[in-house]
Amino acid sequence: MMKKLTFGGWYQRTTLHLTEVYQFLSQGTSNLDLSKESLEANLFQLDIKSVKRVSDYLEYIEVITNSKIKIKYYEDGLYLFEILSDTIEEDSQKLKDYFEKNWKPAIDYLFSLGAPTPKILSNLKDDHPVVIGELSKSPGKEKVNESLYGKIYSDILSKKARVIKTKKFILVFISTRKKEDLDSLVEMQIFFREFKWQLHRYLNIHRNIWEEISQIKEKKQIRGKDADEYRLKLDSYQKTIRLISNRINQMSVYAKTRSSLSKYLKVEEELVSLFQYKYEDLFNSLEYIKEIWKMTLDYVDSAIQMINEIKTKTAVSGIKSIQLLTSIGAIAGVVRLASPNAIPSIDKSVAIFLICLFGISYLIDWSLKFFTNYRKYQLKFVEQTKDI
Structure with missing residues (x-):
């Protein structure tokens, strides 16, 4: 059964940054004093199939890559990388690798001008867990394969949903049709x-x-x-x-x-x-x-x-x-x-x-x-x- 994997994070941004990111992703250009060759090279590495800007409660950019990764980049800086998968470990690593090797270098270069990021911050890294979301008629009855997801250290059930946490994954089951x-x-x-x-x-x-x-x-x-x-x-x-x-x-x-x-x-x-x-x-x-x-x-x-x-x-x-x-x-x-x-x-x-x-x-x-x-x-x- 195909499951949706989501890897994401957050870094302070604004609608001004969103406009700059959209220009780069859709045209491969920037109004900033950046190398045209470097921008084109970074865009090529992103392997983009389609890109669009979506107006919602919060504006965001939606990107689809040729490797079927869906990216949502919000105006406040929240970013989500999603993929439908039946090979959990392989595609989880695929999302992380794409973020570290393709997306992050491109965005870092785009925002390389202006106030610097303190060195003590830029040297810190955190291995964020991948979230696996699934619609379920009975969240409390869902079975979890610990040999696949790892040892469970938290299992919380509410009226409508259930959240299970392991070291590498967060599994969310929700009883809704939406x-x-x-x-x-x-x-x-x-x-x-x-x-x-x-x-x-x-x-x-x-x-x-x-x-x-x-x-x-x-x-x-x-x-x-x-x-x-x-x-x-x-x-x-x-x-x-x-x-x-x-x-x-x-x-x-x-x-x-x-x-x-x-x-x-x-x-x-x-x-x-x-x-x-x-x-x-x-x-x-x-x-x-x-x-x-x-x-x-x-x-x-x-x-x-x-x-x-x-x-x-x-x-x-x-x-x-x-x-x-x-x-x-x-x-x-x-x-x-x-x-x-x-x-x-x-x-x-x-x-x-x-x-x-x-x-x-x-x-x-x-x-x-x-x-x-x-x-x-x-x-x-x-x-x-x-x-x-």
């Missing part, structure tokens, strides 16, 4: 799962960055010559924190749209009963993540301010060194004018005098810089709550 009801439930489940996964990912990244900053703080003292190195590290953390904070601040708009859509499609009740997905909980989690990232930004800002104070102290010491050298030269000039015979006038003697003067000046300058560079400066950070 295929659209099944599609809506699968679609919302993927969005909700991806949204929660991103929040959890941001929580873990916050913990890592916080620990990196704490390692600098726990040094208690640093040498003056190391201030620039620590400042570069902290600047990098600050840039990452600001980029991620901006992404987090955008997320509430997408959640509100999907919340309204789930009510409109009448799948909100099933999301709660089958997946324990409540939009209220989602918004609460989002506000929590926003607050800890604000706290992380304050933490790195205070660290940068402390390092800047150390750099200022080393700069002042350098200025004092220059002032001292200038003073020595001025004193020598005054002595020469006050007592013409105090400084020899013959060339050889003058040369020896100047060499000695510069030698003494250099030694003093070197001593001051050495003291400044290797002096240990106290680090005084404002204490922050760590247990968050």
Whole structure:
């Protein structure tokens, strides 16, 4: 029996992005400053049979490939890859391979200009489970082959549907004659799962960055010559924190749209009963993540301010060194004018005098810089709550 496999994910996008994607998929072009040859090569790799833009509650692009993969790319960034299959494992891998090797490189290149994705985000990957949806007269009586799907770790039954989870698959059985009801439930489940996964990912990244900053703080003292190195590290953390904070601040708009859509499609009740997905909980989690990232930004800002104070102290010491050298030269000039015979006038003697003067000046300058560079400066950070 043929079953529909769905692989999907979510990344923040808008109708502006949707227009750019449609232009690329339908014409192989872009208004951006991108290589025509690269665009054509990426489009060729997608192996597209047909493409159309569909107006609905949320606009989306529908793509059919020659290998019978159906793609839905929504204006809010949700993407779904579907295929009808009677060879579950083989076609599940087919969907994932197409996404990783064909689709993702093409879309990444299309959006390669503009604000960069923080490196710490681009290096993270997650193996999303494939969703298998099926209409059923009696969802509770459906038998699941664990040798095919893997060991079941969750099995939840509601009035209209049943959801079974294994490590690689999520099986959804729904007692309805409308295929659209099944599609809506699968679609919302993927969005909700991806949204929660991103929040959890941001929580873990916050913990890592916080620990990196704490390692600098726990040094208690640093040498003056190391201030620039620590400042570069902290600047990098600050840039990452600001980029991620901006992404987090955008997320509430997408959640509100999907919340309204789930009510409109009448799948909100099933999301709660089958997946324990409540939009209220989602918004609460989002506000929590926003607050800890604000706290992380304050933490790195205070660290940068402390390092800047150390750099200022080393700069002042350098200025004092220059002032001292200038003073020595001025004193020598005054002595020469006050007592013409105090400084020899013959060339050889003058040369020896100047060499000695510069030698003494250099030694003093070197001593001051050495003291400044290797002096240990106290680090005084404002204490922050760590247990968050």
